Amino acid sequence: MNRKEITKPFQVEIESKQKQKIEVKMGREVSESCVDSLLTEMVSTYCNRFYANKPELAARRIEAIGYQVGHQLSERYTMERPRFSDHLEAIKFICKDFWSELFKKQIDNLKTNHRGTFVLQDNGFRWLSRISLDPSLENAESQDPSASTESKAAQATSMHLYFPCGIIRGALSNLGIPCAVSADISNLPACSFVVRIKA
């Protein structure tokens, strides 16, 4: 299949006959388990089945899926809104309205160095709330210097962060702000997303 042909297959068709249908479906809800189990399985498919030995490739694919979702969601949520005057306004939109649509809460803390780097902290990030590590690993950590299982668990956890990082990057990119996004989970279930805007 020609890759160029499939760059826009499942784009939202706002102008089509579906418009009326979409308006009816606005506000539709599904159980949280649908999203959670889809994400768990999507990450596992890429990490354990497709690219078991190439975590960096798996990460790139998962991030790309997130990017697509973020881009489309941001398009939908900003349809009736004036353009953002500056980067800070756009970031605030992500922290408040956008985050609320996805997680029913806002980002808890926003920091910036005023030179294009923003840190968005969610004190109880929904998608990490049920991640739980092997309790035996904490004991092993002090005794076993290799601690390879622990780093394996940390790597598995980090795989689940490429998707939300991709969402943020996709959303900002749709608002005309190219950036790089990474995540820091040094104290679970809090999670900090670091957004570096490209000059």
Added chain:
Amino acid sequence: MQFFGSAEISPSPPVPTTSGNNAHMMYVFNRNGVCLLYREWNRPLRTLNAQQDHKLMFGLLFSLKSLTAKMDPTSAERGNLGVPQLPGQGCSFHSFRTNTYKLSFMESPSGLKLILITHPRTGDLRQSLKYIYNLYVEYVVKNPLYTPGAPIRCELFNTSLDQYVRSIA
């Protein structure tokens, strides 16, 4: 179709029947008989290694289910002694009591078996086992790092289980 009791399960756990530290241990087996979890709070006597212990417990349930169904005076449909019951087939026991301990048992239609061993004076734990099944769903099944069928090594599950069991037995 038969159903569990009417109680709303999550998020409110059933009202505690006793309080204290009377739970001895808990086993969770999956439908293939794999021991997913063994948790121990108070077990002064241990004579077997872990694997033999799990096998013995599984064998006990296996035999008891078969015996109780065989003795069922209300149903014509019973298997032969020694023939295993399918989950949900025939009658099923939910607890037994000796002079020194009580064993409570629940099996889900997916074949998950929960076994809780407590002080013999403990009351009816059927609702409590259903609540523990819900904890399993929330903290084990929904843990993105958990592989179905693998031994349960989830800190969140262990913590919530310990806390809950302390409140009921």
Added chain:
Amino acid sequence: MAPVGPRSGDAIFANMERVNAELFTLTYGATVRQLLTDLEEVDEVNKQLDQMGYNIGIRLVDEFLAKSNVSRCVDFKETAEVIAKVGFKMFLGVTASVTNWDADGTCCSIVLEDNPLVDFVELPDTCQGLYYCNILSGVIRGALEMVSNTSSFAQPSIPSFLWDVSLKTEVTWIRDVLRGDDAYELQVKLVKQVPEEYPYKDDE
């Protein structure tokens, strides 16, 4: 304990943690799109979607059982009914119906009029042969396989080393709105019961 019926799908859905369906729909769409890019073959994408669904089904079944209060499923017919009526409602918020039972009760159709997976979706011509919603067939297959069937299919003499039996099914698409039909229809066919062995050897 008073015997009670199953909790209705509506009641359970009302008590579930719910999220914006757009997130779910778009995430699924983006995943399908990425699979098309990575796997290139449409058949392979169908296969992977089914596999993902299967893995999701074997996880979701316990949440379904725990929250629906179903303590046992008597036969394949009841199991299919409860999965369609309660299961679809509690997870997707839509109702599915079960029809077209064959004479011996081993084959039926699950029909969905409304399907949140496809909101906003129009398949481009390049996706001929794609079963966009194939994840659903995997979920049904996985969930049914985990729910033990019982008496009506139990063999009269099960060897004593067998402990358990599960339902193996084949799930195929009959109708698909994205392909021009008027509804989504999945045919579920009971293939066989798979006995699982008693896991311990007697002399161990």
